[in-house]
Amino acid sequence: MTIQEIQEEIIDEFSMFDDWMQRYEYMIELGKSLPLIEEQYKTDDNLIKGCQSKVWVHAELDGDKLVFTADSDAIITKGIIAILIRAFSNQKPQDIIDADTGFIDEIGLKEHLSPTRANGLVSMVKQLKLYAVAYQTQLN
Amino acid sequence: MTDKSTIATTFDADVIRKDFPILNRQVNGQPLVYLDNAATSQTPQQVIDTIVEYYQGYNANIHRGVHSLSQEATDAYEMARKKIQEHFNIAKSQEVIFTSGTTHGINLVATGFSSFLKKGDEVMVSAMEHHSNIVPWQMLCERTGATLKVIPMNVEGELIMEEYHNLLSEKTKLVFCNHVSNALGTINPIEEIIEAAHKVGAAVLIDGAQAAAHIKADLQALDVDFYVVSAHKMCGPTGVGMLYGKEEWLKKLPPYQGGGEMIAEVTFEKTTYADLPHKFEAGTPNICGGIAFGAALDYMNSIGFDAITQYEEELVRYATEQLLTIDGLKIYGTAKHKTSVISFNIEGIHPYDIGSILDKLGIAVRTGHHCAQPIMDFYKIPGTVRASFSFYNTKEEVDKLVEGVKRAKSMLE
Numbered sequence: 001m002t003i004q005e006i007q008e009e010i011i012d013e014f015s016m017f018d019d020w021m022q023r024y025e026y027m028i029e030l031g032k033s034l035p036l037i038e039e040q041y042k043t044d045d046n047l048i049k050g051c052q053s054k055v056w057v058h059a060e061l062d063g064d065k066l067v068f069t070a071d072s073d074a075i076i077t078k079g080i081i082a083i084l085i086r087a088f089s090n091q092k093p094q095d096i097i098d099a100d101t102g103f104i105d106e107i108g109l110k111e112h113l114s115p116t117r118a119n120g121l122v123s124m125v126k127q128l129k130l131y132a133v134a135y136q137t138q139l140n
Numbered sequence: 141m142t143d144k145s146t147i148a149t150t151f152d153a154d155v156i157r158k159d160f161p162i163l164n165r166q167v168n169g170q171p172l173v174y175l176d177n178a179a180t181s182q183t184p185q186q187v188i189d190t191i192v193e194y195y196q197g198y199n200a201n202i203h204r205g206v207h208s209l210s211q212e213a214t215d216a217y218e219m220a221r222k223k224i225q226e227h228f229n230i231a232k233s234q235e236v237i238f239t240s241g242t243t244h245g246i247n248l249v250a251t252g253f254s255s256f257l258k259k260g261d262e263v264m265v266s267a268m269e270h271h272s273n274i275v276p277w278q279m280l281c282e283r284t285g286a287t288l289k290v291i292p293m294n295v296e297g298e299l300i301m302e303e304y305h306n307l308l309s310e311k312t313k314l315v316f317c318n319h320v321s322n323a324l325g326t327i328n329p330i331e332e333i334i335e336a337a338h339k340v341g342a343a344v345l346i347d348g349a350q351a352a353a354h355i356k357a358d359l360q361a362l363d364v365d366f367y368v369v370s371a372h373k374m375c376g377p378t379g380v381g382m383l384y385g386k387e388e389w390l391k392k393l394p395p396y397q398g399g400g401e402m403i404a405e406v407t408f409e410k411t412t413y414a415d416l417p418h419k420f421e422a423g424t425p426n427i428c429g430g431i432a433f434g435a436a437l438d439y440m441n442s443i444g445f446d447a448i449t450q451y452e453e454e455l456v457r458y459a460t461e462q463l464l465t466i467d468g469l470k471i472y473g474t475a476k477h478k479t480s481v482i483s484f485n486i487e488g489i490h491p492y493d494i495g496s497i498l499d500k501l502g503i504a505v506r507t508g509h510h511c512a513q514p515i516m517d518f519y520k521i522p523g524t525v526r527a528s529f530s531f532y533n534t535k536e537e538v539d540k541l542v543e544g545v546k547r548a549k550s551m552l553e
Contacts, residue, residue: 020168020500025551052508053492054522073522074490075552076497 003095006087007103014107023108027079034082035089037069048120048127053077055124059131066093066135068128080109081124088128093139096132101125151447153534159184159439160532170502173537173544178322178481178528179506180372181353183436187375190435194428202427203401203418217427220434221417224382227437228367229358234416235390237383238430242349243272245368245383246316248420249345250276252393253314259285263314264307264342266328267293267518268321271511273347277316286313293518297324297473305336312342319351323512323526324473325456325481327355334364343389349373349381353530354452354479356445359384371429376436380429383420390416397422448531452480455529459538466545472515472524483510483524486545489552491525497548498525503541 001009017023037046041058048055053074059066068089072078087103088096104121157163160182165172174182194216200209202217218233225233239245257263263277267290281288289312291304299317308315315337320327330346337344345366348357353374359367366389370381385393395402395413399422404412413419440448459482463469468487485491495507508523509516516523527541 021551024497024500028551052523053490074492076493077490 003087003091003099007100010083010087011103011106024076024079027083028075029079030082030086031072031075031078031080034071034078035069035085037071041069042071048123052120055081055120057081057124057127057131059128059135061135061138062090064092064139065090066096066132068131077120080121083107083109084124084128088132093132093136097129097136151443151451151531153451153532156443157532157534159186161185161188163532167502167504168500173501173503173540175527175529175533175537175541176504176506177353177530177533178350178373178510178526180378181375181530182532183377184375184439186439187377187432187435190432191377191428194431199428201424213427213431216431216434217425220430223434223437227356227441228382228384229360230384231360232387235384235387237385237390237417237420238425239368239381239383240379240426241370241372241381242347242368243276245366245381246273246345246347247276248383248396249366249368249385249393250280251396253280254283255394256392257284257286257313260311261286261313262289262309262311263287264289264291264304264312264316266291266299266317268297268299268324268326268328268512268515269316269318270322270347270349271513273316273318274514277314291317296475297321297326297478297515298475299326299328299333301329301332304333308336308340308342310340312337312340315342315344316347317344318347318349319357320348320354320479320481321473321512321515322350322481323483323510323515323524324475325478325483325528326473326475327351327477327479329477330364331362334362338363350481351479353440354445354449365389371433371436374436375439376433377429380426380433382433387416390420393420395419395422399423401425443531449479451531452529455533455535455538456480456482458535459527459529459541462538462542463545466542466549468549469545472519472521480529481526482528483526485521485524486549489549491523493552494525494545494548497551498541498544501540501544501547503544505541 037056037058042056046056046058053072055072055077057070059068068085070081070085162182198209198212200213202214221233221236224236230236263286265277289307292300294300317328317333319330334344343365346364348367348369352369365386367384372378402414402419402422404414470485472483491507495505498505506526
């Protein structure tokens with residue numbers, strides 16, 4: 001599936017929820033299913049700045065596709081990064097660089113999160129795209 | 141206004157709440173439960189009116205204009221200084237310096253002391269300081285070569301006074317400590333700290349930011365050298381505060397900022413500085429804020445600090461009891477003397493997750509390290525959830541907090 005298709009699938013899933021509690025419960029579930037980063041990659045270099053909780057993201061190439069793994073010490077944050085990884089992992093770096101991130105607003109995440117956390121979310125997206133830029137350069 | 145003693149006996153938080161328009165609003169579709177008072181307190185209508193009246197009626201620059209508006213604004217501003225002086229029982233009005241807040245006051249003193257300290261001197265802070273009462277002193281030590289010593293604390297969140305007395309020596313020049321810890325709520329034994337420091341000839345700065353809304357400090361009785369507060373933690377507006385300094389110290393300290401207001405005479409060869417307090421009040425001050433600070437003190441005194449203390453103690457006792465009924469909940473800061481702050485975590489759950497769920501329920505708490513990272517390092521935790529109370533909070537709100545935490549716990553486990 002393309003990034004666009006995955007994002008639409010996520011929007012569909014979130015549109016089924018009536019209230020914030022269901023949405024949060026789903027995010028918590030997603031957090032639990034996150035492809036976990038290996039302990040050796042939980043380094044300061046892989047830590048995303050700008051989040052009140054700790055978020056580590058690791059990226060590596062599998063053929064011409066970029067695979068992300070991540071973890072966080074807070075479960076809701078873990079859910080957010082899980083959603084982002086679902087949308088961007090296993091994709092070509094150039095597609096990740098070009099991808100629109102409007103789906104975050106559409107699933108009501110940004111609007112429902114506190115400013116500090118929204119900043120963390122912005123930092124997470126930025127970090128995923130930075131990895132893509134770095135690996136795209138490597139592929140070239 | 142009703143006589144203070146009458147209100148003290150008829151303290152009714154439900155009536156008091158009517159003075160605070162913001163408490164009527166909803167957050168995320170729920171009635172607001174505001175429990176982040178240690179970060180900033182809410183503002184009563186009486187203070188809001190003072191601000192509106194100033195801008196509608198007599199907004200003018202002070203201390204210079206010959207016109208009536210300027211006179212009125214000057215009188216109101218100086219009246220506020222007098223109110224602050226009386227509230228904190230300060231001997232002379234020129235010992236009251238208006239600042240932009242606690243951090244400004246601390247930096248003013250820390251910068252001034254650069255000229256008095258040398259290598260080998262020691263300055264001391266407590267282990268439970270806010271970053272704003274650590275970083276300026278570290279910077280002072282870097283500039284002067286003085287050494288920073290730390291008064292340790294025990295696991296209850298109380299300063300180990302025996303260690304403090306051992307650390308004090310003739311090398312000690314300055315001691316800094318908060319009156320009340322913002323992260324733990326501990327009321328520190330500042331009387332003992334001040335007395336012991338003075339015996340070795342050290343000056344003492346007490347950070348009263350967190351105490352001022354709960355304890356009415358008598359600065360002459362304390363014999364403290366410097367005391368700093370922010371108006372926004374005691375029902376006043378943001379961007380204004382007080383630095384109290386003993387006159388002898390304020391005379392010795394060099395000016396902090398240059399500019400208008402703080403001069404007596406200026407030529408390109410030499411400038412002579414104005415007398416106290418203007419020497420430390422360069423530029424146009426936060427005039428409206430200063431006047432509103434005075435109004436906030438009037439408001440709090442009309443309720444009465446005895447009544448406030450008594451009510452808040454009961455509220456915190458109740459909240460502590462109720463929160464401790466939750467399995468796995470641990471409170472950080474269990475000092476014998478504490479006020480209005482409950483910092484806690486639930487085993488296995490990140491404080492940020494709890495804070496996020498509480499916010500959805502309309503409950504405002506703080507999560508994180510509360511600008512006191514050394515305390516979090518001491519307990520080896522990433523942060524805490526902090527509920528902080530004011531006299532306008534109620535037991536019903538405590539119940540909502542407890543229900544909210546239970547709900548968060550069931551969602552997050």
